[in-house]
Amino acid sequence: MLRRVPMAALLIPGLAVLLFAFGYPVAATLAWPPDGDPATVARETGSLLTDPYLLPVIARTVRVSVLTTAICLLLGFPVAYLISRAPARWSGRLLVLAIFPLLLNTVVRTYGWIVVLGGNGLISEVSEALGLGRVQLLYTETAIVLGLVQLFLPLMILSCYSSLSQQDRRLEEAARGLGSSPGRAFRTVVLPLATPGALVGCTLVFAGAVTAFTTPQLLGGTRERLLSTLLYSRVNVSLDWPSASAIALVMTALVLAVSALSGRLGKIGSTSS
Amino acid sequence: MSRAGRGAAVLAGAVALTAAASSCAAVREDDPGTLVVSTFSFATEEFMQVVGEPFEEETGIEVVLDTGTNAGRLTKLRINKEAPDTDVVLISDYYARIGADMGLFAEVDPADVPAMEGIQPWAVDPEGYGPAYTFQLLGMLYRTDMVEEAPDSWDDLGSAPGGYALPDISVSAGPMLVLAAGERYGSGPSDPDAGFGALAERGPGALQFYTRSTELTSLLERGEVAMAPGLDNFAMGSVEAGQPVGFAVPDEGRVMTANTVQVVRGAPNEAGALAFADFLLRPEVQEGIAEAMYDKPVAVEADPTPLMEEVSGEAAADPAGSGYHQGDLEMIARERSAWLDRFTEEVAR
Numbered sequence: 001m002l003r004r005v006p007m008a009a010l011l012i013p014g015l016a017v018l019l020f021a022f023g024y025p026v027a028a029t030l031a032w033p034p035d036g037d038p039a040t041v042a043r044e045t046g047s048l049l050t051d052p053y054l055l056p057v058i059a060r061t062v063r064v065s066v067l068t069t070a071i072c073l074l075l076g077f078p079v080a081y082l083i084s085r086a087p088a089r090w091s092g093r094l095l096v097l098a099i100f101p102l103l104l105n106t107v108v109r110t111y112g113w114i115v116v117l118g119g120n121g122l123i124s125e126v127s128e129a130l131g132l133g134r135v136q137l138l139y140t141e142t143a144i145v146l147g148l149v150q151l152f153l154p155l156m157i158l159s160c161y162s163s164l165s166q167q168d169r170r171l172e173e174a175a176r177g178l179g180s181s182p183g184r185a186f187r188t189v190v191l192p193l194a195t196p197g198a199l200v201g202c203t204l205v206f207a208g209a210v211t212a213f214t215t216p217q218l219l220g221g222t223r224e225r226l227l228s229t230l231l232y233s234r235v236n237v238s239l240d241w242p243s244a245s246a247i248a249l250v251m252t253a254l255v256l257a258v259s260a261l262s263g264r265l266g267k268i269g270s271t272s273s
Numbered sequence: 274m275s276r277a278g279r280g281a282a283v284l285a286g287a288v289a290l291t292a293a294a295s296s297c298a299a300v301r302e303d304d305p306g307t308l309v310v311s312t313f314s315f316a317t318e319e320f321m322q323v324v325g326e327p328f329e330e331e332t333g334i335e336v337v338l339d340t341g342t343n344a345g346r347l348t349k350l351r352i353n354k355e356a357p358d359t360d361v362v363l364i365s366d367y368y369a370r371i372g373a374d375m376g377l378f379a380e381v382d383p384a385d386v387p388a389m390e391g392i393q394p395w396a397v398d399p400e401g402y403g404p405a406y407t408f409q410l411l412g413m414l415y416r417t418d419m420v421e422e423a424p425d426s427w428d429d430l431g432s433a434p435g436g437y438a439l440p441d442i443s444v445s446a447g448p449m450l451v452l453a454a455g456e457r458y459g460s461g462p463s464d465p466d467a468g469f470g471a472l473a474e475r476g477p478g479a480l481q482f483y484t485r486s487t488e489l490t491s492l493l494e495r496g497e498v499a500m501a502p503g504l505d506n507f508a509m510g511s512v513e514a515g516q517p518v519g520f521a522v523p524d525e526g527r528v529m530t531a532n533t534v535q536v537v538r539g540a541p542n543e544a545g546a547l548a549f550a551d552f553l554l555r556p557e558v559q560e561g562i563a564e565a566m567y568d569k570p571v572a573v574e575a576d577p578t579p580l581m582e583e584v585s586g587e588a589a590a591d592p593a594g595s596g597y598h599q600g601d602l603e604m605i606a607r608e609r610s611a612w613l614d615r616f617t618e619e620v621a622r
Contacts, residue, residue: 034351053618111491118497119436119480138497139481222441222482222621236344237443238610239371 030249036242044246054230058250061227064141064216065209065254068148072205075149076156077198081190083157084164095161099154106151110218113147114138117219143219144226148209155208156201163197164190195269203262207255227251301358301541307335308545311350311362313532314340316566323561328552334545343368350377350537361546362535365445366405366599369533370606373402378535385547388554388572395593396531396571405531406553407568410588410597411449413521414508415500416493423521424500427457427471431478435499438492439475441482442616445530450502451612452600453526462528462600465608469619476620493518504530505585506567512584520584522595527588529597532568 031038048054083094101109116122117137124134137143167190175185213228220226227247234244301307308328312320317338325336339346343365350359354377364372372378380401383389389397389404396405413424419435431437440446451468459467480498483489486507492498494516511518534553536546552558559570569577569589581589588595605612 034348053614114491115495118495120496136480217484218488222484222617225617233443233613235348236342238613239344239347240610241348 030245030252033241033245036245040242041245041249044243045249048243048246048250057225057227057230060141060224061210061251062254064144064148064226065206067145068152068209069202069205071145071149072153072156073198073202076153076201077160077194080157080160080164080197081194084161084167085169091165095158098157101150102154106214107218109150110147110215113143113150113219117143117146138219139221139223141220141224144216144224147215147219148212151212151215152205152208155204156198159197159201159204160194161197163194167193192269196266199262199266199269203259206258210251210254304541305334305545307337308361308542308549309337309339309359310549311339311341311346311359311364313363314342319565320562323565324553324558327558328549331552332545332548334542334548336549347372347375347377351375357537357539358541359537360540360542361549362537363406363532364535366531366533367445367448367602367605367609369398369402369535370602371609372535373400374606377538378402379538379540379543381536381547381550386551386554388551391556391573392554392571393573393591393593395599398533403533403535403550404554405533405571406550406559407562408529408531408571408592409445409504409506409569410522410585410592411446411453411502411528411530412505412523412585413500414489414493414503415519415521416496416498416517417519418517419496419499423519425521426524427454427502427526430475430500430502433499436480436497437475437478438481438483438489438498438501439472439479439620440489440502441484441621442613443484444486446503447616448605448609448612449528449530449600452605453502453523453528455526456528457523457526462526462598463604465604465612469615472616473619473622477622482621490518505581505589506569508584509567509580513580522586522588527595527597528600529592531571531599 031041033041049058079098083091083098086094114121118124119134119136119138121138123137127133127135137146171193172185172189175189176182180188211228213232216224216226217229217232220229227250231244231247231251234240234247301309310325317340321336321338325338328334329336339349339359341349346362346364347368350357350362350372353359354375362369362372362378369378381389381398381403383397386404392404396408398404413427413429415424415433416435420433424430424432440450442448442451451465451472452462453468454471455464455466455468456462458471481488481492483492483501483503486504489501489503489507490511493501494511505520508518508520512520534550536543536550540546553562554572556570556572556574559572559575562568563570563575563578563581567581569581569585569592577585577589586595588597
């Protein structure tokens with residue numbers, strides 16, 4: 001007990017910082033924006049959820065975020081698996097390569113896509129050379145998903161890798177020694193044990209995709225608005241803070257819902273395994 | 274709690290308080306030695322070289338810059354309205370109108386800013402707030418190698434092969450284009466219905482609605498679009514660099530925007546703010562800004578640079594004499610929320 005009390009006391013500065021530097025500003029922004037109060041924000045949230053123009057924006061945000069998460073999982077999990085099973089002298093180098101894109105500025109990465117996806121870009125030129133004519137992928141939903149996948153794939157790889165690298169490889173070998181095919185050993189041993197890491201990765205990527213601003217703004221433009229770009233215009237054009245708070249509330253609710261779903265799936269997974 | 278526990282808690286609390294206190298600045302009240310200038314976030318080094326440092330040398334007042342977008346800075350001022358920590362604000366004209374309506378800015382007595390006597394008449398605010406100190410003209414930016422004749426009418430938008438872009442309503446050129454289209458296709462610049470109607474016809478054909486000047490110049494320089502309505506200063510960097518980009522003044526629908534200098538109501542250094550506004554309007558300072566930042570001067574005795582005259586023609590020196598006007602800023606400020614929704618629903622489909 002004597003040892004626990006000082007440890008608990010050491011939590012106080014961190015908790016104080018979280019409370020005053022995160023909790024309070026978030027609560028104030030969501031509920032008490034400038035020129036607004038909780039009732040105004042609630043009214044704006046109600047109209048946001050019934051506005052025939054804004055509902056498609058919410059639907060597009062969810063669609064883009066789900067697609068981004070699914071593609072990141074499909075691409076990231078095999079990479080994480082290969083890195084975790086690579087010889088020790090290679091796994092570190094491969095991991096650095098996988099997360100290298102995280103070290104680049106988002107704007108730089110996104111401008112790279114503008115050059116590739118534009119009407120005079122690489123894909124368009126290849127398409128024309130193949131006799132298919134020029135294609136304009138920039139400022140479409142596809143462009144946003146591509147940009148977000150590139151942005152968040154390293155995050156998914158890291159999350160999956162953290163689960164996979166902690167697995168006792170002898171379990172997989174035991175399954176195969178007892179007659180399981182490689183596919184069955186992977187399905188019944190590796191996959192269930194890696195699920196928590198994958199679920200964390202999915203939650204992080206989904207949250208990142210819902211709240212990302214620069215990539216959707218540069219690759220999607222005004223036509224393909226997401227909640228994040230809509231929030232920006234509410235704050236920066238109309239200076240309509242209560243409406244911006246309502247949009248932020250919806251975004252927060254989406255992220256919390258997926259986080260809760262992820263937690264629930266994790267519990268089901270651990271119970272069944 | 275044990276003695277050790279209490280000790281750790283006190284230590285942790287002290288560390289947190291010290292950290293918080295060390296990062297706090299004292300609340301500014303009656304602070305004649307410092308001037309906090311809220312300004313645009315681009316070209317801040319050049320701004321300090323041609324305005325900030327010479328002002329510091331002349332007055333002994335230390336200039337501190339607070340940079341950000343028009344809306345972001347206005348939000349900060351609104352939050353700190355009861356105890357402002359900013360003295361003077363450089364801000365676009367219709368955001369200045371919004372700020373004035375919010376009670377954030379003080380009226381300026383021309384007697385306190387003697388240099389106002391030497392600026393073009395249109396640059397003096399009719400409501401008595403801070404004057405304009407530079408301006409930009411709305412016109413058509415175009416690729417000189419893709420468009421045969423300079424597009425000197427808004428009718429020419431989309432007439433040439435190569436596609437076009439339009440300004441998003443969130444950038445200064447967006448509301449200006451609504452006014453210009455109202456003037457060209459309706460009863461005048463105060464006819465936004467006609468403006469939105471004309472833009473609604475062109476919206477579906479636009480490749481992109483650009484949200485920053487660098488995005489537009491990038492689209493033009495990469496040949497993604499052949500023309501786009503935009504501000505003349507967007508073209509100056511490309512023209513100076515020898516890119517095949519030009520700027521054309523439209524025959525009808527000539528709208529300009531101005532950057533204004535506003536004194537914050539209740540500023541901790543109001544006298545310094547007025548002295549700064551006066552300094553900013555001096556012809557030699559105006560010419561320095563023009564040379565360093567592509568911003569055209571409003572002082573009658575300050576000459577625009579040769580590059581400005583090459584890009585914008587006669588309007589670079591005398592916009593009002595060339596038919597340019599700012600339009601109804603009160604209408605833009607009042608209708609901004611409605612215009613945002615209208616633009617998204619009717620134009621950016």
